[in-house]
Amino acid sequence: MRRIMQECVRRYISNNKNSALLLADIGAWPFHDLLEKYPSRAKNIGIFEAGMVSLAAGLSISGIVPTVYGITPFIVQRALEQLKLDFVYQKLEGNFITTGASYDFSTLGYSHYCPEDVLTLKTLPELEIVTPGTPQEFETLWNSCHNNGRATYFRMTDYCNSMNVNCEFGKASILKKGENCTVIAVAETLDKVWNACKNEDVTILYYSTVSPFDYGTLSDNCESGKILLCSPFYVGSLVADIVKSLESRRIIIRECGVPNEVLRNYGTKDEKDKYCGITVSNIKEMLESLI
Amino acid sequence: MENKNVLKKLRKKILYISLIGKDGNIQSCFSSLEIIWTIYSFFLSVGRTEHFSEGRNRFVLSKGQSNLAVMVVLAEKGVIEERELEKFCKFDSRISMQADRTKFSGIVETSAGSLGHGFPMAVGMAWAKKIKSEKGKIFCLAGDGEMNEGTMWEAAIFASSEKLNNLVLIVDDNSSISRLIDIGSLKDKFIAFGFIVSEVNGHDVEALKEVLELNFDKPHVVLAKTIRGWGSKTLIEDRSWFHRYPKEDEIELLCREVDDFEKDYARMCKKIYFK
Numbered sequence: 001m002r003r004i005m006q007e008c009v010r011r012y013i014s015n016n017k018n019s020a021l022l023l024a025d026i027g028a029w030p031f032h033d034l035l036e037k038y039p040s041r042a043k044n045i046g047i048f049e050a051g052m053v054s055l056a057a058g059l060s061i062s063g064i065v066p067t068v069y070g071i072t073p074f075i076v077q078r079a080l081e082q083l084k085l086d087f088v089y090q091k092l093e094g095n096f097i098t099t100g101a102s103y104d105f106s107t108l109g110y111s112h113y114c115p116e117d118v119l120t121l122k123t124l125p126e127l128e129i130v131t132p133g134t135p136q137e138f139e140t141l142w143n144s145c146h147n148n149g150r151a152t153y154f155r156m157t158d159y160c161n162s163m164n165v166n167c168e169f170g171k172a173s174i175l176k177k178g179e180n181c182t183v184i185a186v187a188e189t190l191d192k193v194w195n196a197c198k199n200e201d202v203t204i205l206y207y208s209t210v211s212p213f214d215y216g217t218l219s220d221n222c223e224s225g226k227i228l229l230c231s232p233f234y235v236g237s238l239v240a241d242i243v244k245s246l247e248s249r250r251i252i253i254r255e256c257g258v259p260n261e262v263l264r265n266y267g268t269k270d271e272k273d274k275y276c277g278i279t280v281s282n283i284k285e286m287l288e289s290l291i
Numbered sequence: 292m293e294n295k296n297v298l299k300k301l302r303k304k305i306l307y308i309s310l311i312g313k314d315g316n317i318q319s320c321f322s323s324l325e326i327i328w329t330i331y332s333f334f335l336s337v338g339r340t341e342h343f344s345e346g347r348n349r350f351v352l353s354k355g356q357s358n359l360a361v362m363v364v365l366a367e368k369g370v371i372e373e374r375e376l377e378k379f380c381k382f383d384s385r386i387s388m389q390a391d392r393t394k395f396s397g398i399v400e401t402s403a404g405s406l407g408h409g410f411p412m413a414v415g416m417a418w419a420k421k422i423k424s425e426k427g428k429i430f431c432l433a434g435d436g437e438m439n440e441g442t443m444w445e446a447a448i449f450a451s452s453e454k455l456n457n458l459v460l461i462v463d464d465n466s467s468i469s470r471l472i473d474i475g476s477l478k479d480k481f482i483a484f485g486f487i488v489s490e491v492n493g494h495d496v497e498a499l500k501e502v503l504e505l506n507f508d509k510p511h512v513v514l515a516k517t518i519r520g521w522g523s524k525t526l527i528e529d530r531s532w533f534h535r536y537p538k539e540d541e542i543e544l545l546c547r548e549v550d551d552f553e554k555d556y557a558r559m560c561k562k563i564y565f566k
Contacts, residue, residue, distance in 0.1 A: 020422065041422045045452075051411045051445030058415020061392075061400060064422055066415075081405060082442075086412060090402050091393050 001156050004135035005097060006030045008142045009067055013042055016147070020059050022052055024070035027099060053079040056094055057086035065093050065147060072100040072114035072155070076121060087151040088124045094151045101157035101188070102232045102258055106269050115258035118210055119237040121153055128152040129211035130169065131187040133161040137208050144169035157232075159269055161190045167208040172217040178202040180291040182222040186210065186231035186238070189256075189278060193230045196283035202228075202291070213241040225249055226290050230256040230283055254290050256283055294332075294496045298324060301363045302522045302549045304376070308359060309536040312380030314388055318520040318532050320360035322465045322493075323432060326515055327357065329499040330430050330461075331364045338370045343397055346426035349416060351401050353409025354434035354463060355389040361399075362386050370398060407440030409433065410460060414446040417458035417510075428457045430503070436467035438477060444484065450510045451485030458510040459503060460486075463493060465517040477514055486512045493517035523548040524556045 023044040034042045056066035102115035132138040145152040178201040185193035235257040309315030378384040385394040389404035413431035487507040493515030520526030
C-alpha cells in the first residue's frame with residue numbers, strides 16, 4: 001500500500017503546481033526524487049505535527065493543497081485540535097495520510113498504536129475518513145478524494161487483505177447476500193471475515209469509507225436485525241453509525257475489534273490480532289452464537 | 292479625523308458593542324487597537340477594489356480575543372455595516388467574540404479562538420506566497436501570552452529555516468505571560484530563532500507604521516509593548532475586566548475615561564512602561 005500511496009502522491013505533486021507535500025521525517029526516502037525536483041513545495045520538515053498541520057492549513061487558505069504524511073497517532077492525536085479548528089472549522093482542503101494503522105508497529109508500544117483513530121476523528125464533522133484494505137483500494141479512494149475540496153484522512157495499513165474489492169468512495173460493497181446475519185468487515189479485517197463467513201448464510205458488507213458512513217446500504221441489507229461488526233479499531237468506533245442506519249428497528253450487535261484498553265504487550269501484528277480476538281476462529285464463534 | 296480621535300471613537304464603540312452583545316475581551320481589544328488600526332490603515336487593501344488580488348498583503352489575527360477590535364476597524368473602513376456590529380454575539384450573527392472566516396470570504400483570512408494556531412497558519416501562508424512567487428506580506432498579530440504555546444515556536448523554527456522574509460509577526464506584548472511566569476526575554480528568544488527583532492510602543496501608530504514598513508532578508512518580529520485596557524483608567528487598573536462587558540451604569544464613566552485618557556492617565560503610563 002505504501003508503494004501505491006507513493007505513486008499516487010508523486011503523480012499528484014508532479015502534475016499540480018498548486019499542491020505541496022509535507023513529510024514528518026517518516027517514510028521520506030521513497031520521495032527523495034520528488035523533494036529534489038520540487039524543493040519549494042515538497043519538503044521533509046521534521047517532526048512537529050501540530051504546527052505542521054496548522055502550516056498546511058495556511059497553505060490551503062492560499063490555494064496550495066497540502067498532503068501531510070506521518071505516523072497515525074502523531075497526526076490524529078497530537079494534531080487533533082489543528083485538524084478540528086484549522087481544517088474542519090475553516091472548511092479547508094487537505095490530505096492526511098498515516099502509516100501504522102492500529103498497531104502495525106507492534107513492537108514500538110502504546111505510543112505508536114492508534115486503534116482509536118476512527119473513533120477520534122469521527123468527532124470531526126465533515127472530515128472524510130477512508131480505510132482502504134488493499135493498494136488498489138487506496139488508489140481508488142485517493143483518486144476520488146485527494147482533490148475534492150475537503151479534508152480527507154487516509155488510513156494506511158501494512159497488513160493488506162488478499163481480497164481486493166472494487167470499492168467506491170462513500171459506499172459500502174455488498175460481497176454476499178444471506179438470511180441469518182449481516183456481517184460488516186472494515187479495512188484489513190476483510191480476509192478474516194471472508195474466511196470465517198463465506199460458507200454461512202449471511203450478508204457480508206465491506207466498508208472502506210467510514211466517514212461519511214453509508215447508512216443506506218446497511219439499512220437495505222439487514223433483514224435479520226443481527227449484526228456482527230468486525231473492525232481493526234477500538235470497539236464502539238462505528239456502533240453509533242450502525243444504530244443510526246437501523247434506527248427504530250430491533251437489532252442485536254456483536255463486535256469483534258480492539259478492546260478498549262491500554263495495550264501493553266508487544267510481539268507481532270498477528271499476536272496482537274489474536275490477543276484482540278480478531279481471528280477467523282473467533283469471528284466464527286461470534287457468528288455462531290449470534291445466529 | 293486624526294488617528295487619535297478615530298481610536299477614541301473605536302474604543303467607545305467596542306464598549307457599546309460589548310454592552311449590546313453582553314460579552315467582551317475589552318482589555319485585549321484596547322491593547323491591540325493601535326496595532327490593528329495601523330495594519331488595516333497602511334498595509335491592507337481591505338475595502339478597496341484591488342483587495343482580492345493574489346499578491347495582496349494579508350492579516351492573520353492569532354490572538355483571537357481581539358476580534359472585536361478588528362470588527363470595529365472593518366466597520367470604520369466601510370467593509371462591514373455598522374448595523375452588523377450591533378448583532379455582536381447574537382445567535383445568527385456573523386460577528387462574535389472570535390472570528391469565523393467562512394462568514395467573511397476574502398476579508399477575514401483565518402478563524403480564531405484557540406491560541407497557538409494563527410501564527411503557524413500565517414507561516415504556511417507566507418510559505419505559499421514563496422511557492423507561488425507572489426508579492427505581498429503576511430502580517431500576524433499574536434499575544435505575548437500566546438508565546439507560551441509550543442506551536443508558536445515550532446512555526447518560528449520553520450519560518451526561520453525557510454527565510455520567510457515576507458512574514459511579519461507582531462507580538463502584542465502586554466505582559467500577560469510575564470505576570471505568571473518568568474518567560475525571560477522574548478527578544479533574545481526570537482533572535483536565537485533566527486528572526487529580526489524590532490521593539491516599539493504598540494500604542495503609537497506612527498512608530499508602528501515605521502517599523503512595519505521595514506524589509507529584511509529574514510522573518511521579522513515586532514515586539515509591540517502595550518498595556519491591557521489602554522485607553523481607560525478603569526480597564527487598566529481592574530483586572531476583572533479581562534473577560535466581562537460593561538453594564539448600563541458603567542458605560543458613561545468608561546467612555547468619559549476614554550475621552551479624557553491622555554489628561555488622566557497616559558503620561559503616567561508612558562513613564563512607567565515606555566521608557
